Amino acid sequence: MASPVPPGVPRPGNPPPNFNPSVQRTPDSLADNMQNLQINRPPTMPNALGPRPAPFGSPLYPAPASSAHPASVFPGASPVMPNPPGTRPAPFTTAPSAAPPVSFPGASPVSRPGPPPAGFPRAGPPPTTPPQASVTPNVPSGRPSGPPFAQPPPFGTRPPSNAFPSASLTTGPVAPPSSAQGPVSTIPPSNVLGPISNGPPVFTSGALPGGPRFPSIGSTQQPPVGPPPSLVQNRASQPPNMRPFAGSLAAIAPPASSSQPVPPFSAASQGIPPPSASPYGAQTWQMQPRQVAPPIPGATQPPRMYGMPPPPNQPMTGVPPAMGHLPVAGAPLGGTSKIDPNQIPRPIPNSSVILYETRQGNQANLPPPATSDYIVKDTGNCSPRYMRCTINQIPCTGDLLSTSSMQLALMVQPLALPHPSEEPIQVVDFGEGGPVRCSRCKGYINPFMKFIDQGRRFICNLCGFTDETPRDYHCNLGPDGRRRDADERPELCRGTVEFVATKEYMVRDPMPAVFFFLVDVSMNAIQTGATAAACSAINQVISDLPEGPRTMVGIATFDSTIHFYNLKRALQQPLMLIVPDIQDVYTPLQTDVIVQLSECRQHLEQLLENVPTMFQNNRVAESAFGAAIKAAFLAMKTTGGKLLVFQSVLPSVGIGALSAREAEGRTNTSAGEKEAHKLLQPADKTLKTMAIEFAEYQVCVDVFITTQTYVDIASVSVVPRTTGGQVYYYYPFSVLSDSAKLYNDLRWNVTRPQGFEAVMRVRCSQGLQVQEYYGNFCKHIPTDVDLPGIDCDKTIMVTLKHDDKFQEGAECAFQCALLYTTVYGQRRIRVTTLSLPCTSVLSNLFRTADLDTQFACFLKQAANEIPTTPLLQVREQMTNLCINILHSYRKFCATVSSSGQLILPEALKLLPLYTLALVKSIGLRTDGRIDDRSYWITRVASLSTHLAVPLVYPRMIAIDNLISEEYDGSLIPPTKPLSSEHLSEDGIYLLENGEDGLLYVGNAVNPDILRQLFGSSSIDEIPMQLVLQQYDNPLSKKLNDAVNEIRRQRCSYLRLRLCKKGDPSGVLFLSNMVEDKTPSGLSYVEFLVHIHRQIQTKMA
The missing domain is CATH 3.40.50.410 (von Willebrand factor, type A domain)
Structure with missing residues (x-):
């Protein structure tokens, strides 16, 4: 057994505890992930013969040998396998790709966690900058991966590497968008929610002028073995020489329209894994030009809400069936509703990249939609990728929350993948003393703890306890009451930070x-x-x-x-x-x-x-x-x-x-x-x-x-x-x-x-308490969840309830602490903090509601109920949740409107549509296989917020006219409503829900289009088990680019199935047209009529 090693001292042959595998130590490092995450990278080439540093910290204690059953020599001597070994079956082939990231101007060169399945974009070396004594970027740990440079692409050929222009980092003034570019949209300080997009976040593929552009594929390198960069040592009272966040949102220029993105998993020849000789390989695809909206100067008006009292000079809006013509309670649904199907709320696709600051002017900003593409600047609150709340202003009392009928819950994804342009999470080492914590509630130091008495004491923002500041952590306060070193210490100015854990956080060596x-x-x-x-x-x-x-x-x-x-x-x-x-x-x-x-x-x-x-x-x-x-x-x-x-x-x-x-x-x-x-x-x-x-x-x-x-x-x-x-x-x-x-x-x-041996706990301010956790974990005590494994795709829902009142204008804080072991054997504590204002005004709750998080909460509650409750009852529960929320809004916030109008809050205007889609989903239908429903329930349990909507309301696009239509330069054309009215007999449509894709071919499709896409002029000759090929024509290339872009966005290798009208596969496709009337379900218009009738009944 090895002799004890003092805390903080590197173990022989292993990286020291503060080793951060995400740091690019030389220009030769490679980011092998669509998010430019550099975890999971081997210190040397995968096939290199030299020794590598041990990723874990302590020697393995050999387990005692147990008795063995009589063994037979492999391979032919097994009694159940008399056959001699043969040759390996024909290998399968598939392919990876590469794509670079964009970054904030001046950001330090960092890399990010490891690669997704083959074909995700790879990032090139960062710009050369002088060494800085800064906190090293942190990323959730993962495993080394990636092919040697000599290996060919596993999936087949793609455009040459010179498809990616290289560009240097610019630090000067930002140029205005070119005419070819769309504007960059920012989240203004006022609570404006951006438009809803059907897809989860799309990581921008163009480079911002303020950051490095995508390098050629030949520039990708592997990180060499070397000592880790130094971490911020928070033991001294003097502020560390640490790099502050570089650049502001105003300084971020839009990406060049010439940049193009890269698909993730690659599949020139889909369906066939790579041959054993080349399971990886860099591969280039044409990258998607991203539209970015220009910064909006000054404050903007708050969003319009259906039925909310409008700001001056703005009319109230709603879903009018023509005043007074909506059926009243008891009217038959078969009657004409006078609702124009073209005017009812539907998701509005948006390909703009949103630049979002978490706080501005000491106030929390509303987060962008989870399904949008956004870049976060952490200015105190954590990124919404790590933690989102269903309501972005906390009700002061439990009665106010009950009146709103909304859910109060958090969606926590502690190891979520950041955008490649975002500042990396900083790692802080407090030495043997460990991070500063509240003596009463054990909350971790964060930007919202208030220092008093010239910095000698601090007030915990979670429990209100006044604690003594450790002597080696003391710093005087400035005129504004903040510590003078607050902007130089990540734990005092960032919503997400990672601490190096000390021995007291370890039950055993990693x-x-x-x-x-x-x-x-x-x-x-x-x-x-x-x-x-x-x-x-x-x-x-x-x-x-x-x-x-x-x-x-x-x-x-x-x-x-x-x-x-x-x-x-x-x-x-x-x-x-x-x-x-x-x-x-x-x-x-x-x-x-x-x-x-x-x-x-x-x-x-x-x-x-x-x-x-x-x-x-x-x-x-x-x-x-x-x-x-x-x-x-x-x-x-x-x-x-x-x-x-x-x-x-x-x-x-x-x-x-x-x-x-x-x-x-x-x-x-x-x-x-x-x-x-x-x-x-x-x-x-x-x-x-x-x-x-x-x-x-x-x-x-x-x-x-x-x-x-x-x-x-x-x-x-x-x-x-x-x-x-x-x-x-x-x-x-x-x-x-x-x-x-x-x-x-x-x-x-x-x-x-990913991480191992993890324990997670969520704390919140006095006045709220955690009610329950939902997800994939084991729980031995009520306050903590045990996670033998946790990764970037896992989300845990945390429901909350009031146990006291908040004061109007106060702030309520939530803090998630995840103690885990990185794949390199280091114990880390990832601390994520979110502070939101409290309100006693009901309309503020509806104005700041988060649709995606509210619906994800609906979805997970339904999945939790299905195994113990009859389906009919679960469907009614989900519908009633929606009706109760809209009734509360109509009753208390839109009293001046006509009773003949269905009034919807702007932030939740799509809730009826998504509720209808949920009621018609695989999990709640009565005509599916038991295993299909069980898998749906299992998948929902840990589903990320940005994938909740696509699961039940898939994205549908037309692909037969990819060449003729212009759609803002995006690889993916605009989405279509999920209604058979938008299908034509001569069209071809792709419908995807994040995991599976259905290709629907009409009966009257032009044979020439079929030949270009599938290599056959007759639909009967196309096999049902579709393996999408890329043929030498623009239409086939467009289709492959769209499919690969979807795979990149969803972080999943989309499996394609062919659907033909008139056979069971066509029925499967049409069952996803959730806006249509079905034998067992209402159409979207009828569902709105039903909701309106129920609201009128409650109002009466």
């Missing part, structure tokens, strides 16, 4: 990074190609993992028995170790099952190539899923880590065996409306009990379900949801169309910014 792969080799998995696709994906992803001595891997396969593999380098070939007992599971040769990646890489690659052939004649149909994950957990118990499971059939034998509760093809309707929800609950408590034990030992489980049958996701998903993991669902699995998505999903899973 463990190695363990990745354990568990692959289903049952008959169904072999015959459908799921096993081959999983092995191919794992084999390619290995190159994304660091090869340092602290990175360890293991692999096992399973059917009705479990097969571990000894990968020790001393063996001539991997050795199979079979565990036949699936009731009393054990792990053979524990110390040899999980080994250092550097020692076993050759054996691991050999094994992955041979597994599909070894089991090709396997006739064992049963799956011991529960026993397999239990055995893998026993191997990981001493270290924790990530367990990645590839499952293809219903677990039928061993621990946690399940029965086919839903016969294939049975619908919820035939199961009985009142009983259907019981099929969405776990079958028993076995898997839940196991999952709690996994979480206790810091094992995070992700499950990739590659199936063509029912697998009881309701039961299986309990394990990843409890351990902070995720479910990936590929149904019906097809090797042709799903292999590329499987590879990209797996690669992003292991390379995205």
Whole structure:
């Protein structure tokens, strides 16, 4: 056992505790992510032979070996696999790409967390600047990834690297936008919400004149090994020599229109993963010109609200059916409503980049819509990417909140990906004393703690306690009452900061990074190609993992028995170790099952190539899923880590065996409306009990379900949801169309910014308290959530309730503290603080409501209710939530309006549309498969705010006229309303919800257009399992560019399906036309009539 090392001193052979992997230490560093995040990058090239610094801090304590079942020599001696190893199946191919970021003028060269699946844009070296003694940028930790430069692009060819012009950093005056550019829009200090966009944030692809432009692809480099930059040492009383935030919003110029963005996951030939020889590679796509609106000088008028008393010279607006002509209570819905469908509220697409300051003039600004593209300047409050509140002014009393009928909740995404142009999160090291905290509530120092008595004491903004300032943290106050060093200390001027944790925050030394792969080799998995696709994906992803001595891997396969593999380098070939007992599971040769990646890489690659052939004649149909994950957990118990499971059939034998509760093809309707929800609950408590034990030992489980049958996701998903993991669902699995998505999903899973062994707590000011947490985690005590794994895609909803009153004009603060271990073995505390004004005016609540966050709250509450409540009742609950909010507004804030008008608050004018879409979604329909609904519930549990709306109200675009139409230079054309009235027989439409894409082809499409897009002039000749190719014509290129841009925006490899009118696929597409009337649901116009009638009834 190693001798103790004093706190703060680097351990031998490992990065010091203040090591920040996101820092570009030389111009040779590479940002391998669409967000220019530089975490997860290997210190040397993935295939380099030299030693690398260990990413974790302490030696691994070897686990005691356990007895092994008699083993057979791999690969041919297994009793269940008599076949000799064969050649590897044909590799799959897909492709990555590169795209650079924009940055604030003068920002220090930084990089950001690791890459998403192949094809995300890469950023080039930063401008050369003299060294600064500044706080190093922090990014959530991730894993090294990226290909050697010699590797070709895995997905095929794309435009040459010179498509990206390079540009130097300019620090002079900003030039006005060119005629080709759109204006830059800023969030003015007044509470103006920007227009709603259907898509989540789109990271700008053009470079701002004040920042570096995208470099050529050849300029991308890997970060070398070197000592980390120094952090701000907050122990001395003198202010550190730290760089303040460079530039103001007014100094930010719009991006050049010539810049073009890059798709994320790449797929010149979609659906085929890259060959094993080249799983990565830089690839260039044409980048999308971004429109940016000009800064708005001076203050602007507050937004118009339907029915709100208007500002001077502004009329009141509403949704008029023609005054007095809306049906009154009791009127039949079949009558003419006189509502003009073209005038009702719909999302307004906006491709402008919004420049947003979190606070201005010591007041919080309203955040931009979550689905918009925005760049944040942190001026005290945290970025809305990390924390958003459903209402941006806090009601002074619980009664006022009840009167509004709105939800008061936070959406917390602590490791969210920032925009590449945003200032990086600063890391602060207070030394052995640790960060300054309140003695009473343990809140962390933040910009809203008030210093008094010449800086000798401070008042906590969370609990109001007056505390003594530590002597080595003292600083005099200026004339304005602020500390003189406030602008030089990140914790006193930034809403998000990361502290280096001391020994007192560690229960044990950080463990190695363990990745354990568990692959289903049952008959169904072999015959459908799921096993081959999983092995191919794992084999390619290995190159994304660091090869340092602290990175360890293991692999096992399973059917009705479990097969571990000894990968020790001393063996001539991997050795199979079979565990036949699936009731009393054990792990053979524990110390040899999980080994250092550097020692076993050759054996691991050999094994992955041979597994599909070894089991090709396997006739064992049963799956011991529960026993397999239990055995893998026993191997990981001493270290924790990530367990990645590839499952293809219903677990039928061993621990946690399940029965086919839903016969294939049975619908919820035939199961009985009142009983259907019981099929969405776990079958028993076995898997839940196991999952709690996994979480206790810091094992995070992700499950990739590659199936063509029912697998009881309701039961299986309990394990990843409890351990902070995720479910990936590929149904019906097809090797042709799903292999590329499987590879990209797996690669992003292991390379995205993430943390381990995490604990999170949200604190709020006196007067509010946390009511409940919702998300993927395990909770042992009411105040904290335990997260064996957390990543940049996970969001946790926190509901709040009043326990006291606030004073008018006061501010209420929320603080999220996430204690986690980076992938380099450093304990960090990410502190996110948001301070909002309190109000006793009801109309202020409606004026500052956040639509996206309110609806995300609706969505997560519905998903939470579905397993325990009949669907009809859940639909009514969601509709009533919407009606109650609009009724409250109509009753108390729009009393001067005619009763014949439906009055909607401006900030929530789309709430009826999104509520209707939710009621018609997969989760609340009665005609879907049980597994589809279970997966929908599981996905919603940790869904990010910006993806909530697209999940139920997808984006639809016309692609048959991509050439003829002009749409502001964007790669993605304007969206169309989800109504069949906007579909034509000679059109082709793409509809996407962030995960799946449906291509709908009309019956009268021009054969020449079909030939250009699909290579065939007849729709009958186009296969249903669509693999989108790029042909040598402008229309095909436009379609590929649009699809790749959507993949980049959604951070997901969009899977495409062809839909033809007149067959089931066409019905699937039309079921997403949520504005249409259906046999079981109202049209959008009818729904507005229904809401208005209910409001009139309540008013009466």
